[in-house]
Amino acid sequence: MGKGNAGKGNAGNGNAGNGNAxxxxxxxxxxxxxLILRARGGDSDALGAVYGHYRPRLEHMVxxxxxxxxxxxxxxxxxxxxxxxEVTRRFPKYAKDPQMPLFxxxxxxxxxxxxxxxxxxxxxxxxxxxxxxxxxxxxxxMAASSLCLAEQLAGSFTSPSQVAIREETRxxxxxxxxxxxxxxxxxxxxRHLEQFSNDDVAALLGLSKAAASNRYIRALRRMKEQLGDxxxxxxx
Amino acid sequence: MSANxxxxxxxxxxxxxxxxxxERHRRGEQPTVAEYVERYxxxxxxxxxxxxxxxxxxxxxxxxxxxxxxxxxxVGLERLGEYVIARELGRGGMGVVYEAHHERLARxxxxxxxxxxxxxxxxxxxxxxxxxxQAAARLHHTNIVPVFExxxxxxxxxxxxxxxxxxxxxxxxxxxxxxRRSDFLCGTEVAVHTQVYYHRVAEIxxxxxxxxxxxxxxxxxxxDIKPGNVLIDAAGVAWLADFGLAKFDESTLDLTAxxxxxxxxxxxxxxxxxxxxxxxxxxxSLGVTLRExxxxxxxxxxxxxxxxxxxxxxxxxxxxxxxxxxxxxxxxTTASALAADLRRFQDDQPILARRAxxxxxxxxxxxxxxxxxxxxxxxxxxxxxxATSGWTGYVNTRDALHLESVQKTAAQKARKRAEENVQLxxxxxxxxxxxxxxxxxxxRRRNGLGRPGGAPGRRGPGGRGGSNERRGGPPIEQEKLLxxxxxxxxxxxxxxxxxxxALQVAAAHAYQRVANLQTNLxxxxxxxxxxxxxxxLFEQLLARYPENDAYxxxxxxxxxxxxxxxxxxxxxxxxxxxxxxxxxxxxxLGAHSEADLLQVQLLISGGVLEVARGNVDAAEAQYxxxxxxxxxxxxxxxxxxxxxxLFGETLRVYGEFLREEKQHERALDLFDAIEFSLSDRKxxxxxALHARAMIHxxxxxxxxxxxxxxxADKARDDGRRLLREGGPLRPLSPRGRPGQRRxxxx
Numbered sequence: 001m002g003k004g005n006a007g008k009g010n011a012g013n014g015n016a017g018n019g020n021a022x023x024x025x026x027x028x029x030x031x032x033x034x035l036i037l038r039a040r041g042g043d044s045d046a047l048g049a050v051y052g053h054y055r056p057r058l059e060h061m062v063x064x065x066x067x068x069x070x071x072x073x074x075x076x077x078x079x080x081x082x083x084x085x086e087v088t089r090r091f092p093k094y095a096k097d098p099q100m101p102l103f104x105x106x107x108x109x110x111x112x113x114x115x116x117x118x119x120x121x122x123x124x125x126x127x128x129x130x131x132x133x134x135x136x137x138x139x140x141x142m143a144a145s146s147l148c149l150a151e152q153l154a155g156s157f158t159s160p161s162q163v164a165i166r167e168e169t170r171x172x173x174x175x176x177x178x179x180x181x182x183x184x185x186x187x188x189x190x191r192h193l194e195q196f197s198n199d200d201v202a203a204l205l206g207l208s209k210a211a212a213s214n215r216y217i218r219a220l221r222r223m224k225e226q227l228g229d230x231x232x233x234x235x236x
Numbered sequence: 237m238s239a240n241x242x243x244x245x246x247x248x249x250x251x252x253x254x255x256x257x258x259e260r261h262r263r264g265e266q267p268t269v270a271e272y273v274e275r276y277x278x279x280x281x282x283x284x285x286x287x288x289x290x291x292x293x294x295x296x297x298x299x300x301x302x303x304x305x306x307x308x309x310x311v312g313l314e315r316l317g318e319y320v321i322a323r324e325l326g327r328g329g330m331g332v333v334y335e336a337h338h339e340r341l342a343r344x345x346x347x348x349x350x351x352x353x354x355x356x357x358x359x360x361x362x363x364x365x366x367x368x369x370q371a372a373a374r375l376h377h378t379n380i381v382p383v384f385e386x387x388x389x390x391x392x393x394x395x396x397x398x399x400x401x402x403x404x405x406x407x408x409x410x411x412x413x414x415x416r417r418s419d420f421l422c423g424t425e426v427a428v429h430t431q432v433y434y435h436r437v438a439e440i441x442x443x444x445x446x447x448x449x450x451x452x453x454x455x456x457x458x459x460d461i462k463p464g465n466v467l468i469d470a471a472g473v474a475w476l477a478d479f480g481l482a483k484f485d486e487s488t489l490d491l492t493a494x495x496x497x498x499x500x501x502x503x504x505x506x507x508x509x510x511x512x513x514x515x516x517x518x519x520x521s522l523g524v525t526l527r528e529x530x531x532x533x534x535x536x537x538x539x540x541x542x543x544x545x546x547x548x549x550x551x552x553x554x555x556x557x558x559x560x561x562x563x564x565x566x567x568x569t570t571a572s573a574l575a576a577d578l579r580r581f582q583d584d585q586p587i588l589a590r591r592a593x594x595x596x597x598x599x600x601x602x603x604x605x606x607x608x609x610x611x612x613x614x615x616x617x618x619x620x621x622x623a624t625s626g627w628t629g630y631v632n633t634r635d636a637l638h639l640e641s642v643q644k645t646a647a648q649k650a651r652k653r654a655e656e657n658v659q660l661x662x663x664x665x666x667x668x669x670x671x672x673x674x675x676x677x678x679x680r681r682r683n684g685l686g687r688p689g690g691a692p693g694r695r696g697p698g699g700r701g702g703s704n705e706r707r708g709g710p711p712i713e714q715e716k717l718l719x720x721x722x723x724x725x726x727x728x729x730x731x732x733x734x735x736x737x738a739l740q741v742a743a744a745h746a747y748q749r750v751a752n753l754q755t756n757l758x759x760x761x762x763x764x765x766x767x768x769x770x771x772x773l774f775e776q777l778l779a780r781y782p783e784n785d786a787y788x789x790x791x792x793x794x795x796x797x798x799x800x801x802x803x804x805x806x807x808x809x810x811x812x813x814x815x816x817x818x819x820x821x822x823x824x825l826g827a828h829s830e831a832d833l834l835q836v837q838l839l840i841s842g843g844v845l846e847v848a849r850g851n852v853d854a855a856e857a858q859y860x861x862x863x864x865x866x867x868x869x870x871x872x873x874x875x876x877x878x879x880x881x882l883f884g885e886t887l888r889v890y891g892e893f894l895r896e897e898k899q900h901e902r903a904l905d906l907f908d909a910i911e912f913s914l915s916d917r918k919x920x921x922x923x924a925l926h927a928r929a930m931i932h933x934x935x936x937x938x939x940x941x942x943x944x945x946x947x948a949d950k951a952r953d954d955g956r957r958l959l960r961e962g963g964p965l966r967p968l969s970p971r972g973r974p975g976q977r978r979x980x981x982x
Contacts, residue, residue, distance in 0.1 A: 188293075191255075191258070192258065192290070192293035192294060193293070195258075195262060197255060198247060198251060198252075208246075209246065209247055210246035210247055210248075213246070213247035213248045213251040213252070214248055214251075216248070216251050216254070217248045217250055217251050217254075217286070220254070220286045220290075221285070221286065223289060224285055224286060224289060
């Protein structure tokens with residue numbers, strides 16, 4: 001209630017681009033640059049708005065990686081909120097010397113938070129499920145799980161007429177993803193479900209551009225082997 | 237890889253094509269596999285094999301993206317459940333609030349619609365929402381906005397609350413900050429930051445804390461107290477809204493909520509941020525809210541950027557500090573305790589909250605700075621206890637700078653503040669030194685002027701060095717510890733600020749003063765070590781600024797004090813070399829104003845060295861030269877700063893030498909001659925009086941040695957009289973401090 005009840009006209013929080021809620025997710029590049037600039041100047045509301053801009057993509061990122069066993073304990077918004085705390089804390093340092101583009105950095109921090117949560121709540125089971133991959137000299141990252149990926153990918157088969165085969169399809173996709181090394185699975189997730197470029201993937205995973213490129217192609221081939229007729233029998 | 241396209245960075249060519257293919261698809265183009273096969277025949281196989289999967293995955297993504305779970309209630313919404321919507325009151329990240337009427341009850345309500353489609357809300361979350369709403373509906377308190385109903389209609393979850401005709405506190409705070417008037421809040425014309433205003437803040441605090449106490453007793457947490465959730469109605473009553481419900485306002489997908497989330501974070505206790513909301517965290521949030529109301533300065537994430545905060549009445553400040561203490565155990569245990577203390581403030585009664593004492597602040601500081609604390613926690617505490625101010629601010633600011641590099645200007649500002657704090661701390665340290673010097677001076681004063689009629693032999697069994705026996709006991713031990721603490725502090729300070737010359741110099745001076753005090757306490761070895769630290773620092777400074785004569789002067793001075801006093805042949809040879817070296821360094825100074833003083837010190841050291849070598853005549857020549865130079869320095873107008881101390885030192889060493897040599901008559905003649913020349917010239921000058929007092933003191937020692945007790949007593953009386961006439965002798969600065977007492981204080 002708050003302001004609204006108090007008879008104030010517009011209860012926006014003063015954030016640019018805050019106007020019309022959920023549908024208007026993206027800021028135009030000019031707005032975004034302005035906000036980033038303000039955030040660098042210490043304006044925490046601006047930082048909030050910038051985070052808001054990227055939030056749908058980050059949420060998507062979380063959904064791809066969150067283990068089923070954790071749902072019920074948290075949801076994606078919990079992770080994002082906690083990540084945002086970390087973002088707020090670290091932003092001044094990041095702003096001083098950005099080591100990677102802003103979104104990649106946010107993505108990275110989200111992944112770190114997710115990793116912590118998984119470690120905390122799943123412990124040893126986590127490694128069994130090969131959710132954790134190690135990247136770039138000792139750092140670790142949270143890999144997309146086969147199941148989540150499969151859910152996403154199987155979505156394309158979910159038309160009313162295909163409901164019956166959906167579950168089977170999902171299983172097949174999951175199997176094909178399981179055949180991938182976790183890091184290759186992660187490359188696929190980043191490339192397609194999160195629309196990162198090869199260079200971004202390389203930066204995120206601490207790989208050379210060539211290595212990221214090769215892994216991607218290798219992963220595609222491997223998936224193709226596993227999926228077999230499935231993809232060829234589907235019309236796009 | 238074969239057939240690398242240009243600028244590929246060794247990337248797989250098929251991958252490059254795949255990236256292009258996917259991107260075109262994302263842009264809404266309709267690239268086909270066949271098209272690519274045709275364009276790149278050399279990769280035809282791979283493209284045919286793999287690109288269909290790209291299409292599949294891209295399609296999968298877009299399919300999934302098209303199922304939003306967040307929702308906007310339609311703009312033209314007319315009814316919801318049994319409510320007729322009158323108008324929209326507000327809309328934002330927290331959902332939409334309408335003013336509405338209950339059809340049958342003709343009740344005016346505020347209707348809040350959750351920004352999440354009912355269909356996609358998880359059963360778990362829905363159940364939690366309903367449970368919280370029921371709990372909120374059970375709260376009946378004059379300062380809690382009543383919740384009437386929770387419902388779901390047209391795929392929208394909503395709850396209905398009493399409509400409060402008033403203003404939200406967050407808006408009021410902004411208005412008051414701009415207008416400097418608090419007329420609405422106070423119900424009459426009142427400027428902000430007045431006594432009346434603060435009492436009104438306390439009144440609001442009492443009401444809200446009362447509401448909180450009631451809800452807590454009923455087992456309900458608010459979880460989101462902030463100015464935006466406090467309403468002030470036309471009668472001036474404060475209302476707390478959204479008990480336990482605020483968190484449902486945030487849709488999982490609602491990006492605009494992040495601003496609101498951040499806004500909330502400002503008011504959230506550390507433990508709540510970790511996901512552990514408690515009664516205590518509600519008290520914390522209320523404390524922060526009230527503080528914002530009192531100061532009209534928004535709590536900022538970055539303290540270096542915050543606007544200056546007005547000075548609150550001390551008691552109110554203390555209460556709010558306690559309420560919003562970072563440490564839950566330090567807060568009020570209940571909301572009613574907070575209300576009670578606020579009432580005491582209103583009634584001008586003594587409040588129960590105590591400001592964090594120095595000890596507490598120190599403890600917290602140590603917890604916040606574990607690394608530093610581990611290095612010298614005990615030591616720093618001791619210094620803190622003595623210094624009472626300065627350090628914490630400095631260290632915090634510095635650490636803040638270290639951890640979060642803020643904007644440059646802000647950094648400079650903070651740095652300036654840090655330096656000011658250091659200066660403050662150093663001033664505080666000066667006070668410690670000043671406080672210590674008379675005491676330890678007393679310890680070293682041989683047959684002190686303040687001890688009339690002292691008996692012979694009080695120099696103790698040790699003959700020369702019996703300084704401690706007189707004071708003895710714990711006080712000296714405490715002083716020694718304190719000095720150690722100061723040393724540790726400066727060790728840390730210099731280690732962490734090795735690039736800051738000003739701090740290095742300050743530290744070196746402190747080491748010198750510590751060395752003085754340690755000498756006075758009879759800790760000659762420790763004193764030498766302290767001086768060695770100063771020497772080190774000055775050597776570092778000289779290496780960086782070889783032309784800086786001020787550093788050279790201080791370096792020589794410090795160096796003189798470190799010269800060993802052991803009389804083994806090798807040690808003597810080393811001393812000789814060092815003195816010659818210093819002599820050479822001294823000539824580099826040319827006509828520097830301090831060169832004279834240093835020359836005297838070198839002469840004294842040289843004399844002592846000659847004594848150790850057994851060259852009595854050479855020693856006396858050096859002492860006499862030193863004394864003559866001191867006299868000249870004292871004769872200057874104004875007398876050279878530090879000359880009086882140097883004079884006393886020379887006199888003492890020279891006198892001691894003569895007594896050792898049993899040259900009592902010559903000593904008395906010499907002293908009389910000096911006193912005559914001093915009294916002849918500028919009798920009234922305090923320094924001359926002090927100098928003469930010192931002479932009488934030395935004479936008394938000679939008389940005592942030859943057994944002329946009445947003459948000794950008279951000399952002491954004369955000395956005291958001259959001392960009184962001369963007024964207090966100012967504590968010695970690190971500069972102008974005479975050379976070490978290598979023959980011991982006695």
